[in-house]
Amino acid sequence: MNLKDCHNFSDFRRLAKKKLPSPIFHYIDGAADDEITYARNTSSFDEVDLVPNVLRGVENVDLSTTIFGKKLDLPFYLSPTALQRLFHYDGERAVGKAAKKYNTMFGVSALATVSVEEISSMIDTPKMFQFYFHKDRGLNDSCLERAKAANFDVMALTVDTITGGNRERDLRTGFTSPPKLTLASLYSFATKPMWGINYLTKGKFELPHLQDFVKEGTDVNSSIGNYFSTMLDQSMNWKDAENLCSKWGGHFALKGIMSVEDAKRAVDIGCTGIMVSNHGGRQLDGSRAPFDQLAEIVDAVGDKLDVICEGGIHRGTHMLKALSLGAKACSGGRLYLYALAAGGQAGVERAIEKYKSELVRDMKLMGCTKISDLNRENLRFR
Amino acid sequence: MSLKNCYNFEDFRKLAKKKLPSPIFHYIDGGSDDESTLKRNTDSFNECDLVPNILASVGKPDLSTSLFGRKIDMPIFLSPAAMQRLYHPDGDVASARAAEKYGTFYSMSSMGNNSIEEISNISSGPKLFQLYVHKDRSISDDLIDRSRRSGFDAMCLTVDTLVAGNREKDHRTGFTTPPKLTLQSLMSFAMRPGWVFNYLTGKRFELSNVKKKTDKGTNISKSVIEYINEQYDPAMGWKDAEYCAKKWNGPFALKGVMSVEDARRAIDIGCTAIMISNHGGRQLDGSRSPFDQIKAISDAVGDKLEIILDGGVRRGTHVLKAIAAGAKACSFGKMFLFSLAAGGQQGVEHLLKNMHDEISRNMVLMGCKNLKELDNSKIIYRK
Numbered sequence: 186m187n188l189k190d191c192h193n194f195s196d197f198r199r200l201a202k203k204k205l206p207s208p209i210f211h212y213i214d215g216a217a218d219d220e221i222t223y224a225r226n227t228s229s230f231d232e233v234d235l236v237p238n239v240l241r242g243v244e245n246v247d248l249s250t251t252i253f254g255k256k257l258d259l260p261f262y263l264s265p266t267a268l269q270r271l272f273h274y275d276g277e278r279a280v281g282k283a284a285k286k287y288n289t290m291f292g293v294s295a296l297a298t299v300s301v302e303e304i305s306s307m308i309d310t311p312k313m314f315q316f317y318f319h320k321d322r323g324l325n326d327s328c329l330e331r332a333k334a335a336n337f338d339v340m341a342l343t344v345d346t347i348t349g350g351n352r353e354r355d356l357r358t359g360f361t362s363p364p365k366l367t368l369a370s371l372y373s374f375a376t377k378p379m380w381g382i383n384y385l386t387k388g389k390f391e392l393p394h395l396q397d398f399v400k401e402g403t404d405v406n407s408s409i410g411n412y413f414s415t416m417l418d419q420s421m422n423w424k425d426a427e428n429l430c431s432k433w434g435g436h437f438a439l440k441g442i443m444s445v446e447d448a449k450r451a452v453d454i455g456c457t458g459i460m461v462s463n464h465g466g467r468q469l470d471g472s473r474a475p476f477d478q479l480a481e482i483v484d485a486v487g488d489k490l491d492v493i494c495e496g497g498i499h500r501g502t503h504m505l506k507a508l509s510l511g512a513k514a515c516s517g518g519r520l521y522l523y524a525l526a527a528g529g530q531a532g533v534e535r536a537i538e539k540y541k542s543e544l545v546r547d548m549k550l551m552g553c554t555k556i557s558d559l560n561r562e563n564l565r566f567r
Numbered sequence: 568m569s570l571k572n573c574y575n576f577e578d579f580r581k582l583a584k585k586k587l588p589s590p591i592f593h594y595i596d597g598g599s600d601d602e603s604t605l606k607r608n609t610d611s612f613n614e615c616d617l618v619p620n621i622l623a624s625v626g627k628p629d630l631s632t633s634l635f636g637r638k639i640d641m642p643i644f645l646s647p648a649a650m651q652r653l654y655h656p657d658g659d660v661a662s663a664r665a666a667e668k669y670g671t672f673y674s675m676s677s678m679g680n681n682s683i684e685e686i687s688n689i690s691s692g693p694k695l696f697q698l699y700v701h702k703d704r705s706i707s708d709d710l711i712d713r714s715r716r717s718g719f720d721a722m723c724l725t726v727d728t729l730v731a732g733n734r735e736k737d738h739r740t741g742f743t744t745p746p747k748l749t750l751q752s753l754m755s756f757a758m759r760p761g762w763v764f765n766y767l768t769g770k771r772f773e774l775s776n777v778k779k780k781t782d783k784g785t786n787i788s789k790s791v792i793e794y795i796n797e798q799y800d801p802a803m804g805w806k807d808a809e810y811c812a813k814k815w816n817g818p819f820a821l822k823g824v825m826s827v828e829d830a831r832r833a834i835d836i837g838c839t840a841i842m843i844s845n846h847g848g849r850q851l852d853g854s855r856s857p858f859d860q861i862k863a864i865s866d867a868v869g870d871k872l873e874i875i876l877d878g879g880v881r882r883g884t885h886v887l888k889a890i891a892a893g894a895k896a897c898s899f900g901k902m903f904l905f906s907l908a909a910g911g912q913q914g915v916e917h918l919l920k921n922m923h924d925e926i927s928r929n930m931v932l933m934g935c936k937n938l939k940e941l942d943n944s945k946i947i948y949r950k
Binding site: 190192193230231234235236237238239240241242243244499500502503505506543546547549550551562565567 | 850
């Protein structure tokens with residue numbers, strides 16, 4: 186199996202599974218507790234059906250959309266995700282270049298393995314920096330300043346990861362960053378020698394945004410869950426978010442909003458966007474799916490900020506459903522991470538191309554030629 | 568396993584799977600993307616229950632109805648389906664003869680392997696021609712003229728196939744027409760020598776109705792996906808549909824209407840019928856199923872045109888539910904194609920007999936003497 190056999194999300198997933206040592210694959214693939222929310226994030230799209238209109242003349246389809254004041258050629262972007270060089274040695278470089286090629290946005294995580302400065306020197310298309318609120322305020326300030334100096338367009342504060350989620354697959358596989366070679370995981374690393382060779386030869390693994398401030402995640406074997414639980418400031422509140430928002434002084438989003446009440450407060454503190462997200466089912470299991478919750482949130486704040494539907498998206502039709510309900514755009518992490526693991530930049534480009542061609546085809550079949558043609562008239566809930 | 572062991576959809580499907588090379592079986596069997604609409608098309612019937620009336624002195628129920636201005640003996644017919652000679656050497660001839668024998672419509676696809684004239688010579692039964700609007704409009708005009716001259720009763724224009732659906736099974740099996748022998752598919756062909764023998768010794772494989780106008784799909788190995796994307800006009804609009812309806816000037820349906828708004832417009836441009844269909848879940852995955860949508864459409868336009876439910880029908884009770892929800896008749900593609908692959912004309916006849924018997928038996932159990940009695944009061948939706 187290789188890239189050209191990958192036609193959809195599950196194909197990329199299968200190829201990633203073949204290429205990655207099992208602890209790393211399961212770090213991407215796993216979620217919290219019983220993974221009920223993780224499954225629901227995708228299955229929630231099956232509760233609503235698309236109702237096409239025919240004979241509309243659809244030879245040209247325009248997929249462009251504007252979020253955070255930036256025009257993107259596609260109505261979806263690549264969510265910020267941590268530790269990308271674990272998945273492919275090019276990591277964020279590959280993801281950024283693929284996003285640039287398709288003129289869509291991508292996110293760089295505070296836990297990225299390539300620095301904002303390097304990204305900025307390569308990528309002039311829209312970029313988002315994702316931020317965790319650390320106990321160490323010096324670290325927080327440094328992240329903000331560096332992202333601003335590097336001309337990032339959007340700052341997203343993650344608010345659903347105040348403590349590490351209970352990812353039991355990671356407990357079993359011994360996933361740490363850098364990877365810990367336990368007896369159990371050793372076999373899996375040994376059977377994927379290419380990953381090991383690349384990991385050891387393609388540049389030192391670092392967390393450039395954190396390394397001046399913390400030892401965790403760099404020098405010592407710290408599990409990612411442990412990192413969240415010890416480093417992040419659990420006293421973070423609305424005042425802190427408001428301060429960060431005004432300090433940033435540009436487009437600012439809260440990532441991980443699920444309640445209508447919080448969405449309204451996000452408007453009050455000056456946010457220009459929110460990601461309706463449960464962190465890909467990786468934090469609070471039993472949490473509501475973004476798509477299940479989307480309509481309520483759009484009804485409450487859709488005219489005041491950009492609502493982004495994040496989580497569970499595997500298909501162009503999933504995006505059409507979210508956009509029809511009023512999301513301004515969709516985003517996802519696994520959406521491109523399996524593809525990154527499967528084939529680096531070429532993999533991510535192939536994934537974007539597949540979703541794009543699905544969207545074009547599905548828009549035509551829906552009788553729509555631009556994203557603003559989509560509305561709730563297109564949908565029927567079962 | 569043989570025809571006489573085929574009692575239902577699954578049986579015909581199983582036998583077809585044994586007889587057909589795998590790329591061809593999967594071309595029939597597959598839907599688009601994750602096949603969630605394909606599955607829902609049938610599942611949706613389970614959201615609704617039949618409520619029988621007892622002691623109704625039914626006797627032998629009358630299953631006849633009229634459709635497209637012709638009387639038919641039962642409220643089901645064969646949907647248009649492309650390239651039937653891939654499934655059985657007799658192709659459309661087998662389907663048309665079986666339909667005539669059971670007194671119902673056979674439909675011919677623009678992409679049939681038999682010509683309009685050939686079918687008209689062998690069958691005097693009710694016949695529907697299915698049209699695609701090609702970029703080269705003279706192809707569509709020619710098909711309309713020839714269908715009229717050959718005595719077809721009705722015409723339907725497919726409106727849900729402006730671009731080919733994402734049928735991933737076809738990507739994987741390398742399905743093209745004529746079939747391309749990749750190493751991967753070779754094995755599957757080799758294991759079904761009967762099919763290969765018939766394919767090679769039978770009449771030359773061609774798209775008989777469009778061969779004079781285009782060499783696509785005949786001389787070269789071309790996937791159906793490429794054919795659709797090259798030949799069909801994605802700019803097709805209501806004006807084009809109206810033009811076809813006027814030019815045909817007889818019973819005319821749009822095939823693939825799903826929204827109430829479009830159903831209303833179909834009346835305005837002179838349609839006498841619509842086929843509620845999502846192309847058997849082969850086009851837009853995540854699309855609503857015909858049975859989920861029929862009530863809304865029937866409430867809006869049921870008194871102004873004939874509504875045909877196309878998609879997901881596998882049982883007599885599905886037909887009963889559809890009619891109670893407002894359909895004049897039901898049509899199906901996959902089910903009869905499997906029966907065609909399973910046993911040619913005899914296979915399709917066997918299927919139509921099964922369906923006739925199921926509908927008849929279920930009418931008796933429902934306490935209905937005829938289809939008119941099968942109204943809205945006979946079903947209850949669970950939600």
